[in-house]
Amino acid sequence: LVRVGAALVALGAAIVLASPSALLPLVAGRAVEAAGAAGLTVAAFRIAGRDRSGRSTGLVAIGNAAGGTLGLFVGAGAAQLLGWRAALVMPLLALTVLPAVLRPAGRASRAGQAGQAGQAGQAGSTRPGAPAGRFRDALPLGLLRRPGFRRPALLMLALATVNFALVYGAPRRVAALTGWGPLPTGAAVASVALAGALLCWQLVRLAPALGTARVRVLLAAGSAAAAAAAAFAPWPPVVLLGSALSSLVTAGGQGVLTGSAVGGLAPERQGGAIGLFNLAFPAGVAAGPVLAGFADQTVQFLY
Template sequence: MATPLTTGVAEARPERVRGGGPCLTLLAAPAAMGVSGPTLTLTEAAHGLDVPAGAAAWLMTAYGIGMVVGTPLLSAAGGRRGPAGTVRAGAALVVLGAALALAAPNLPLAVAGRALEAAGAAGLNVAAFQIAGRDRSGRASGLVAIGSAVGGTTGLFAGAAVAGALGWRAALVLPLLSLLALAPALRLAGRAAGPETGARLGPGSGRRPSRTAPLPLDVLRDPGFRTAAGLMLALSTVNFALLYGAPRRVAALTGWSGVETGAAASVATLVGAVLSWQLVRAAPALGARRVRLLLVGGSLTAIALAAFAPWAAVVLVGSAASSLVTAGGQGLLTGAATERLPEARHGSAIGLFNLAFLIGVAVGPALAEALTGA
């Protein structure tokens, strides 16, 4: 959950984003759709680009890499030019990357297009949270977070559906849907702009002008941060490896079409994400050590079920289990990552923690292809 920003500004501040939650959700959710959208169309993409089936997995890996690079770069741009500048830069990169992916005659150019598109989508996601953070009630940020989670879980179905109607390249450019919210998002960004536009946003932020932050060596040295970020990296890597591999196993076991497989896989991951709330609620009673054991055990169980179960329903249970521990882990481990650090370093710690998650987004599909293709 986003921490409401305390600025000391008059109570009119929440008015600036009132009613903007749905718009900001539409701005951010397609970024998550872009992660999983091509999963069930990679075989067609490989044929279309005349490459081996395994090589087409780079269309997913490149998206994760683009988000890893784009998130800090466009966050920095937002600190200098405000959320409206981040929205414009993100939208431009999405359009440029999508155009390249749609027109690319070969895999390297298609991969480059996906990476550019992902960098732009990351920027739109950053901007959505920047604008939503001006609502001190936290409702707008909550809607954006929920929308991103739903976007990621429904991307499998959306990608298969648009590919069936428009061809496999359409599944590569789902982040273009963010442009539907571009004009209202820019209006919200303009209303949200104020004297603290250049301030650092995040836990512990005040109204100070942004300064060049020191290297976060103190954060990286903290054992609590390293444990939390390392576990988040592992959970994310497993989750996105299964996001790539589990639907393909389901299709092989059942003979279902891409749309049918995408619908079933989307429902499974969505159920897991919703059930993660129960883990979050139970965490205080369980204690940190037991929570970590549950997260590790749940992820290992998910791997076993999704990789080795001979029944499609059990493979889908594995996907749901991975979604559950990953979504729950994001919330629980964020707190653990900052627990021992001074409040002034929470923003840096959360940024690095999110980077660990995004590295898993990039590594997971590549690892799954390497293991299954071996």
């Protein structure tokens, strides 16, 4: 998965760099890059999932959120210094850590294959008809019928949607309230979002003691409070606080809820479950700005 993801990132970047300024090939190249980046993200969570404490998964989630926040600045700087194509091939930076990632990925793969072989042998020796049923049960989409998977996945989708709606909307509110230009506004919003992502480690650390139900309530309440603060508060610091809180619960939620979604599943099903669960995050990345833009246009139309 790591190698295929890296190859897709490289291929997509090559398409972008070789394409003329026409929109269609650029979009196609970015889509290939996005597929590779998604594969690398899933691989990171699968490797971290070997740590049953959930702390490794939390660290990956923090890295994911921090990278997404810093990427706004790095991409803007690259576009100004090297041209707009440089911002479109930023995923190439992920390839610099490929050698370090392949070692734990190889260990996880060997351990997973050994576990699958042992469980398949045991199932075959006790129940002759089991392999076909096991195959049908292992289909990733079948996980959507499990409330233990569906609920954390839907919560993750909601958290990511709110967060990236604020990534789109919070800078506009701060600029409207302060009169700041794009650079100071972007710096303020990105700084508090990064701080929120880093502070979520405390939530990840306390999650086992709080319990699954309380953590989910905290995540949902935090996201709702963040959205309300960013959308309706008349003071810029409160808007920024809402953006930081949303970043905190989204990053922390991705770390905590990943373990919750795959809990109770057999080891051979956990890889597919992690991959399917993490689709909720990019779905929120896409849905959040769309909903924020729609809300913005609706308000402008009404007033």
